[in-house]
Amino acid sequence: MFKKEDHWENIFGTKTPEEVSWTETYPKNSVDFIDALNLDTNLPVIDIGGGDSRLVDVLLEKGYKDISVLDISNKALDRTKKRLGVNSKNISWIVCDVLDFKPKKKYALWHDRASFHFLTSPEDISYYKKIVNQWVNKYLVLGTFSKEGPLKCSGLPVTQYSCDTISNSFQEFFNPIKCKYLTHHTPFKTEQKFIFSSFEKI
DSSP: OOOHHHHHHHHHHHOOGGGSTTOOSSOHHHHHHHHTTTOOTTSOEEEETOTTOSHHHHHHHTTOOSEEEEESOHHHHHHHHHHHGGGGGGEEEEESOGGGOOOSSOEEEEEESSSGGGOOSHHHHHHHHHHHHHHEEEEEEEEEEBTTSOSEETTEEOOOBOHHHHHHHHTTTEEEEEEEEEEEEOTTSOEEEEEEEEEEEO
16 A cells, blocks of 8 residues: 655655755745745744755745744655754754644745645645645745646656646635746756746735
8 A cells, every 4th residue: 555654755765865856956946936025034934845955944044933844754854954953953843744734823934845746636635725724824835847847756646737727726815926937957957847836815
């Protein structure tokens, strides 16, 4: 029986950052979208599927004081904790599947470059949106594979989006701010087509 947790623990337990497609030396697109929101750095923010992303490093450097990072893989988060060293004590680390996430507070910013496009069933997508609507009170920033992007990632199927379909997915509770088509250059010199989008809670 397939278990998502085992799949991702195996990925992060056997592959280096240079061997997986999503690695970024600097998460420029995420940072640009977040900077454009001019968010108060005292407000709570969360990175969903943060894994060993360097976004948390940048948020710390920018003075954010209430940062949470959620990932299904404990090994991924351990990599980041090790990289951050003593600064890791300033982060709230959450090991769980986003669909099992039971937040204890509302977030001013919910950032997700890694999890949402792995949801392929209407039920899971709907439940994700329900969590976001309930626990996000200001901004949502999403990075997803575009219609020109891959059909699979790490052996798993993904859902592709356009600016229109991503906007329609969240229109009940969020107004779109910006959407941009982007190309991600992987560590092994291939290209993946993404969209990044930002939303404001209605």
